Each structure stands twice: as structure tokens, then as C-alpha cells.
Amino acid sequence: MEVLVILVPLALGLGLVGLLGFLWSLKSGQYDDLEGAAWRAIADDEPAREPPLD
């Protein structure tokens, strides 16, 4: 059971990192435009010309 000494702080630490990551992403405005973000993920970076209209 000595393994708890490592595992419990590790688990809490990971959780805390997740929380801090969330708070950072919130602060940097990543939840301001959820619809746009969904499209940006699949958009091409710098297309050479206008994409054809579908």
C-alpha cells in the first residue's frame, strides 16, 4: 500500500494540471467561438486559391 504515497499525489497533480489548463484556455478566449473553432480544425491553412463552391 506504500504505492499510495506516489499514486495519490500523482493523480491529484494530474487533475490540477487539467484544471489549470482549463482555466488558461478559458482565459485565452478559446470558448468564445465554439462554432468557428469546429470549422477551423478542418480548414486548410493557406489555400492557394478560392476553394470551389459546392
Added chain:
Amino acid sequence: MQATRDFSHYVRDIGSGVRHIDLAVEGVSCAGCMSKIERGLSAMPDVTLARVNLTDRRVVLEWKQGTLDPVSFIDRLAELGYKAYPFETAGAEAAEAKQSRFLLRCLGVAAFATMNVMMLSIPVWSGHAGDMIPEQRDFFHWLSALIALPAAAYAGQPFFRSAFAALRTRNVNMDVPISIGVMLALGMSVVETLNHAEHTYFDAAIMLLTFLLVGRYLDQSMRLKTRAVAGNLAALKAETATKFIGADEISEVPVEAIKTGDIVLLRPGERCAVDGTVIEGRSEIDQSLITGETLYAAAGHGTAIYAGSLNISGTLRVRVSAASEGTLLAEITRLLDNALQARSRYVRLADRASRLYAPVVHATALLTMLGWVLAGASWHDAIVTAVAVLIITCPCALGLAIPTVQTVAAGAMFRAGVLLNSGDSIERLAGVDHVIFDKTGTLTLPDLEVMNAADIPEDILRLAGRLALASHHPIAAAVARASNASSPLAGAVEEPGQGVRGLFDGVEVRLGRPSFCGAEQLAHDSLSLDQEASMVAFSMGEARYLFAVRQALRPDAGAMISALSKRHIAVEILSGDREPAVRAAASALGISEWRAGVTPADKIARIEDLKSRSFKVMMVGDGLNDAPSLAAAHVSMSPISAAHLSQATADLVFLGKPLAPVVAAIDFSRKALHLMRQNLWLAVGYNLLAVPIAISGVVTPLIAAAAMSGSSLLVMLNALRARRVAPGGA
């Protein structure tokens, strides 16, 4: 005099020579638009940032200070095919956005704590039968306390604050039992941990907060979305005023940049965007948006003029006055204040439920404790059991029952073209059994229309439209709209007060007063057919045509009135307009109850009269004169074209030309209220099952956690049904 567009009011300096502006953009709907706009704007030299927000339909622009002018961005967007206008976040929207972020932060903290406490709780729950030793259990309890206590102190703020605010005014709302439940659960768990006891409720308390915050956040983000859309619509109206910046020099500036004392120019065909007094010029003005009166009023030196008035014939100079100076406005403000005070007495369904719920639950807990003491249990065990009763009845599902339905119903209404101004409007709207419509601008459309366009040969209509483009007169504008003409007739001349004339293929064409076109006889004959219309004549050589122009009824008004009566809702018209005009509209729509020439005070009196006979009255109106009655009614609605004050006062705002959103809103709200009640009963029923188990003292934290998430899920799933209503009303 040459006007320039000046948007410097909206530009912010964000340091190191970089300028920032927010634009509202119309028609951005897909990823294609997003990349088109971003690439189009980034290609301009000196632009450092161009980012589209697809959710809010806005663009953020930053550029190096220098040659670039905001006007060039708007022109560039127009080239790309998008109408854009600078945008300033209004106070209400900024507050909603801040609250939304705060709730999301609370939710993040609560969710983090829940996951970690659960990670510690599950071994404790499953370890009882196995090899977990008491020291390990205590250790896990202490860790849980370490996570749950600070997290609850932070994430519980929205509930604690609201509960405290309610208690201070000697009221009870849903947050009071929630706060008491959470605090007692945490407090008892700490005591139990100190006593090396088997059960603690850290997990239940923090999970409760997480669930409730999900509900609150969804509700809040729906409201924020509505505000953003309303803000964009307001910005895209592009209300500008032509301000004198020198004796003879004018500049077109946004209305927000106009201050009291400024002098603005009002040309024929322009809608006044400010309140003020005429200091020079003579004209006729159309005040139908303010008073409902469709006859033009004369304006000259000293005439008070209100935002929303349409200038018809002459050019006016107006000195801008403070909002409350005008006598009409002062009277309306006074009536409005009284009416708003009366309305704040409405008690929300959630608060009514908690007024019943809180005493019953707390009494049950107290009786449980006393009962166990009398039955011979120790004080400690009795208190633990009583707290378990409070935890299991803690209104997790109750707290979610209403916000989740509200969120789903508000989303459905949003898609039907209705924006919600106030949170409790859904439940108030559901009870409506009497609807009062204003006529001008509500049952009718605010703009003038050519009524007999279909009877006129297409080429004649087109030619008349091209001629009409030479004039600013609102009636000419209506003819131009009806014809879809886009190229003005070259060489057309406007004769003020008479009409426009020009040459087409060597033949003289005229558009204007019947006398100007030699069509008096024709006009005399037609006037008997439609007395409310303004007649405008068109002549080409010897041929004469007549256009009947007036405010048309909304296209589906008749169908919607009968849809309302099918739902057993009484309909009546209260209008500030003259009797013949109101009578004509009422008979066209088959409404038997109507009053004409009604003052704002009369409207309120009528509403109070209906209220005293226990009718639930909805007021639908748009004029400035309707604002007090919008506030006095049980619930109120405005079209998006309404005067600012009315729009801000109304509980709901509907978009577009049809009247259908009014009926759709009633249907959705009835369904929503039904589901809210159902959800409350579901939650109460769940508690009725769980309470006997809690009273008997066999509730473990595992049972509490399962009961809580089970009932919350049930309530959330039931709320999803608010998305749809049966055709023809529920």
C-alpha cells in the same frame, strides 16, 4: 455640403500604435465565409489581425495606426458581399458575458473536484467488504475534504450569493435549500472525518454543485447568445446621424457619438435617430413609430422630434436634447416606471416551488432527528440521519428542472425568430389568454408598400421605379422597392412637394401627386376604394396609372389571428391611430374588439381593467407610446423594428415580417411550462421514494450519489422534449 462617414467612435487604441475595432457582420454562416473574410481582410496592408467569430457573427480587426480607416474595412467587406457595421458591446451584454465566464470557471473547478473526490470515494465504497484499513479510509476522507472544501467555497458562490440576497429580503428561493444542503453536508462530513466515521458526503455535495452549475451555465449561455444576436441587429441597423461639425460642414457619425446639444441635419426620407427640437426648416414628419398615428404631422421651429420619426418633405436642423426633456417622453417615462414597479412583483415558478419545498424538507429533517432521539438513538446518530435526509432531498433535480427546460425552449424559440429579454418570460407567456395588439408597426409593417403593384404592367412599374429612385420621399421609396428598379432614370428632376419628372425614349414621364400628373379624376375614383392609402400617379405621354401606397398588414396577420382564437385566446386592438384606419384593419382581420385614438394612459387603464378581471394579458406593440403598456401587461412582445425603449421593455422580441413567431412563442412556452411542472413533479416523486430510505437511516453516500445523478439525468432528458411542439399548439 459633403458628408463623410466617421467611425472613430468605435476605434480603440490597444497600445504600441495598434488600433482595434469590432464589426458585426451579416450573412456569415459557414466556414467558407469565415476564411473568405479573414483572407480578404488580412490581404490589406497593415492589418495585423482579422478574426471571425462564427458564433456571434462578428469580426475582430486590428491594424497598425496610419493610413487605414475603418470605412475601408466596411467597404472591403461590402465588396466581398457582406454587410458590416462597427459594434460596441452594450452594457447588458457585457454583464452577461462576464457572468457566463464566471459560471464556466465555477463549473471547471467543481467538475475537477468531483472527479477527484469520486476517485477517492469509489475505493472507500468498495473497500468496506475488502481489505481497506480504517487509517486508509480516514486518509482518503481527509484528502476528499482538502479538495471539496475549497472547491465548494469557490464553485458554490453563485448559489450562496443568490441565497443570501433572497434571505436578506426575507424571501426564499431555490438556492436557499441548495446552499443549506451543501453546507450541512460538508460540515457534517468534516465532523464525521474527525470522528473516524465510516461515511462522509463530500462527493455528494460537490457533485450536486457540478450538476447545478451545468444547468445554470446552459441557461446563461442561451441568454448570452440571444443578447449577441440582438446586439448585432441593433448594430446593423447602422443608425447614423448627420452632425454639423462646422457652420456648413457635416459628418455622418454613429448615433452613439452624438451628444446633447449637437445639431444634426435631417433630410427628406431619413429617419431621425435622436430626440431633439427643430431649430430650422419646415417639413412633415411621420410619427407612426412613436404615437401610432399614420397621418403626417407638421414640423417647424420649436417642434419636439423623437427618435424614430420619419422626415417626409423638407430638410430640418435638429438640436439634440437629453432623453427625458420632451413632454411626451417624460410622461411615458413616468408611466413606465410605475408599470415596471408593479411587474417586479411576479414570483417565478421555481421560487414558488421552493417556498413550498424548503419548509417541508427542513421540517422533515427536524422531525427525523427528534423521532430518532425519542426512539432511543444517540444525538449523534439522529443528527447524522437528519442531515442525510437533507442531502438526499437537496433539490438537485429541482434546481435543474426549470433552467434546463428554459434553455431548450429558448433555443427552439430562437430558431422560430423570437428573442427572450427576460428569463421568466417563458412561464408568464404560457398563461396568456388575452392578446392586445397595437396596429401601426405591429399588425402592419413599418414601411410603406404599393398595394396594387400586381395590377400594373410590369414595364410601367419598372419605369416608375427608376423614376422614383431620383426622389427621397418615402412614398417614392415604396414605389422603387415594389419595382425592384436599381438604375435611376438619367436626367430625372424632382419638384419639391409635387413629384419627379424625366424623359424616357423622348416621352415625358412623371411620378407624383395626381394633380402633378393630370390624373385627378382617376385618383378621385380610386380613393373611394381604399380611403387609407396615399395615391401617387404615374403618367407617360397620355397614359395614366395610379399606385395606392400604405402600410400593409403583415402577410400572415389574418392566419395568426385565427390561430390565436383556435387556442382560445381573445384578441383586441388598441391603437393610437385614427378610427377609420383602425376600423379597416380590424375588419380585415376579423377582430371585433378594437379601440382607436388611445393614449398611453388609456392603454394601461384597459390592461389594468382586464387584469382585475383575472385575464392574463399579453401586449404586442412597437411604438414609444406602447412602452408603458408593454411593462404593465402580464407579458409583452415587440417586433425588432420597434422603438428602442419599447424593445428594451418588452419581454420578447420577434424578428422578420411575419407575425407567426408570436403564435410560435406561445406554443413553445405552453409546452415548456408543462414540462417545467412535469419536471418538478418528477423531482418531488423521486424524493418521495428516497426520503423513507433516508429517514430509516440506511442511506450511504453511494445511495445518495446514485439517487442524485439518476434524478438529474431524468429531468434533463425530459427537458429535451421542449424542442418541439405539436402543429396547431400543444
